[in-house]
Amino acid sequence: MTVSSVIQNARGGYVRIWLHSVFITLLALTPFIYMMQVTERVYTSHSWETLGFISALIAFLLVVWGMLDHYRTNALQAIGYRIDHELREGVFDAVHRGDRPEAFRAYGDIGTLRDGLTGTLIKSMMDASLSPVFIAVLFILHPVFGLVALAYIAVLALLSARARSIWKSVRAESRGHEDQAFSFGLSTATRRETIRAMNILPGVRREWADLEDRASDIVLRGHGRAGILDSAISVLQQAQLVILVGTGATLYLLEQVSATAGMAAFIVMMRGVGPVVSVARNWSVLYELRAAAERLDVVLADAPAEPMTALPAMQGHVSCENVVFMGADGKAVLSGIRFEVPAGSIVGVVGPSGAGKSTLMRLLSGAARPSSGTIKIDGFPLETWPAHQHGPATGYLPQGMDLLPGTIWQNVTRFAAYDPVETDAVTDALRMAGALDIVQGRGRGLDFRLQDGGAPLSGGQRQRIALARAFFRMPKVLVLDEPNSALDAEGEKNLVYSLTELKRAGSTVFFSTHKANLLGICDYILVIMDGYMHSFSTRDDMLGRLTTAGNPLLSHVAGTPERVGA
Numbered sequence: 003m004t005v006s007s008v009i010q011n012a013r014g015g016y017v018r019i020w021l022h023s024v025f026i027t028l029l030a031l032t033p034f035i036y037m038m039q040v041t042e043r044v045y046t047s048h049s050w051e052t053l054g055f056i057s058a059l060i061a062f063l064l065v066v067w068g069m070l071d072h073y074r075t076n077a078l079q080a081i082g083y084r085i086d087h088e089l090r091e092g093v094f095d096a097v098h099r100g101d102r103p104e105a106f107r108a109y110g111d112i113g114t115l116r117d118g119l120t121g122t123l124i125k126s127m128m129d130a131s132l133s134p135v136f137i138a139v140l141f142i143l144h145p146v147f148g149l150v151a152l153a154y155i156a157v158l159a160l161l162s163a164r165a166r167s168i169w170k171s172v173r174a175e176s177r178g179h180e181d182q183a184f185s186f187g188l189s190t191a192t193r194r195e196t197i198r199a200m201n202i203l204p205g206v207r208r209e210w211a212d213l214e215d216r217a218s219d220i221v222l223r224g225h226g227r228a229g230i231l232d233s234a235i236s237v238l239q240q241a242q243l244v245i246l247v248g249t250g251a252t253l254y255l256l257e258q259v260s261a262t263a264g265m266a267a268f269i270v271m272m273r274g275v276g277p278v279v280s281v282a283r284n285w286s287v288l289y290e291l292r293a294a295a296e297r298l299d300v301v302l303a304d305a306p307a308e309p310m311t312a313l314p315a316m317q318g319h320v321s322c323e324n325v326v327f328m329g330a331d332g333k334a335v336l337s338g339i340r341f342e343v344p345a346g347s348i349v350g351v352v353g354p355s356g357a358g359k360s361t362l363m364r365l366l367s368g369a370a371r372p373s374s375g376t377i378k379i380d381g382f383p384l385e386t387w388p389a390h391q392h393g394p395a396t397g398y399l400p401q402g403m404d405l406l407p408g409t410i411w412q413n414v415t416r417f418a419a420y421d422p423v424e425t426d427a428v429t430d431a432l433r434m435a436g437a438l439d440i441v442q443g444r445g446r447g448l449d450f451r452l453q454d455g456g457a458p459l460s461g462g463q464r465q466r467i468a469l470a471r472a473f474f475r476m477p478k479v480l481v482l483d484e485p486n487s488a489l490d491a492e493g494e495k496n497l498v499y500s501l502t503e504l505k506r507a508g509s510t511v512f513f514s515t516h517k518a519n520l521l522g523i524c525d526y527i528l529v530i531m532d533g534y535m536h537s538f539s540t541r542d543d544m545l546g547r548l549t550t551a552g553n554p555l556l557s558h559v560a561g562t563p564e565r566v567g568a
């Protein structure tokens with residue numbers, strides 16, 4: 003989907019509106035025609051009947067004009083909302099799949115597009131499309147009228163095009179700073195409590211204001227240059243009447259046209275040139291519109307096509323083949339990841355801070371994609387699993403837990419549509435995560451609403467709800483990034499019990515940890531050091547090495563592992 007394809011879909015509606023615009027533009031001549039008719043017929047005949055007849059006719063035409071204009075406004079609004087509707091969900095998905103700074107503005111950009119494609123500019127453009135007809139009439143009345151109108155439009159177009167090109171380069175220069183300021187403002191707003199507590203508002207505000215200033219300085223400079231041209235367009239607009247009347251009077255004095263033809267030319271010229279002036283004056287709207295459409299296209303293009311065809315039911319056999327992940331700076335964050343585990347394995351990932359454990363967890367969960375190499379589940383590359391199959395068959399606990407604004411029910415069921423049949427699965431997941439008491443202690447039970455990140459729950463409670471979300475419906479592959487980082491001793495015991503229950507049910511579990519007490523339940527342990535796979539082996543072999551005095555790995559794992567199971 004692209005913005006232009008969505009606009010293309012609305013083409014039929016625009017054509018219908020344009021047809022109405024033809025009549026609106028013609029009917030907009032009625033006041034002038036009334037003026038001419040009254041001057042010509044009523045003033046000369048002194049007839050009340052003529053005045054009454056002309057007035058009634060014009061009143062009727064004005065009502066028709068009003069109805070057509072009302073239809074046009076409503077039809078444009080309807081198109082706007084249709085474009086909005088068609089883009090909304092695609093953009094929402096693309097924002098969540100991609101990783102572009104443009105995504106921060108995507109929702110606002112849909113609004114800009116909707117308003118721009120249905121507002122004054124579009125109406126003026128439709129009206130302006132009839133300008134050639136009016137100019138042809140002017141040529142018929144007298145070629146000089148036509149030439150004056152053409153010259154007027156040409157100067158206007160030149161000024162407007164120049165202003166637009168200045169504006170385009172200015173916005174291209176300012177866009178990066180605008181995006182930075184926007185995302186900084188968004189990010190600080192979500193961390194306002196910490197900012198208040200640490201009393202760092204002045205410093206944070208200064209940084210935000212600096213970013214804003216950098217963008218607005220560039221825009222202001224642009225306004226300075228483009229503003230002169232804008233003023234010139236205003237002067238030209240003001241001079242419109244003078245030019246029209248002056249041309250008519252000159253030709254009349256030269257006995258080239260009659261007074262009536264002069265008046266008619268004046269009216270036709272007003273209708274022919276007026277909408278063009280309006281388009282020229284609204285060029286900045288056009289620019290904003292195009293910029294928004296370009297940003298949205300970048301976001302939409304970023305969303306890779308999703309596989310749809312279902313694979314055989316997931317078993318949980320996982321392999322990594324030479325997996326490498328390059329950072330944004332082009333340096334390898336993780337490399338040489340190579341292992342294979344059968345379904346129903348528990349794999350512990352250890353290593354010092356910053357070694358790359360979370361990165362591996364992100365790759366295994368599908369949150370990030372390897373720069374090279376392949377991760378496979380049951381022999382199928384991760385990216386070939388359709389989302390509708392991969393989602394329910396896997397569970398992921400990110401390091402930040404990332405609970406979403408919504409009820410506990412919604413968070414645990416991963417925002418599935420409400421179905422009372424799920425109640426058992428929800429309570430099972432909560433029980434396994436040791437989170438049932440959190441729900442039982444809240445007035446609204448499963449309908450208790452969490453705020454962004456999981457507030458007002460405590461850190462440990464958030465981790466348990468996030469674990470319940472990962473455990474929901476006993477996934478085949480579970481990826482848990484430091485699942486015991488916020489758990490108390492009781493919570494850790496419960497976690498050990500639940501992971502062995504999952505293993506018994508055939509789930510493959512990966513977890514990263516800094517604590518040794520979870521390592522006892524592992525089948526395999528993977529050690530990451532400094533972004534590469536230091537070692538991968540069975541639990542007993544690895545624990546033997548870990549507990550060897552003087553092993554540098556020991557200093558990164560707290561506590562003593564207790565072997566569980568065979």
Ligand SMILES: Nc1ncnc2c1ncn2[C@@H]1O[C@H](COP(=O)(O)OP(=O)(O)OP(=O)(O)O)[C@@H](O)[C@H]1O
Pocket residue numbers: 328329330331335353354355356357358359360361362
């Ligand atoms: N997209 C990225 N671009 C650049 N560097 C990155 C990227 N992702 C992670 N890194 C860097 O890679 C290193 C490993 O990060 P990671 O979060 O995987 O470590 P970790 O082992 O989980 O650490 P901890 O135990 O402290 O959570 C860090 O130095 C991090 O800054």
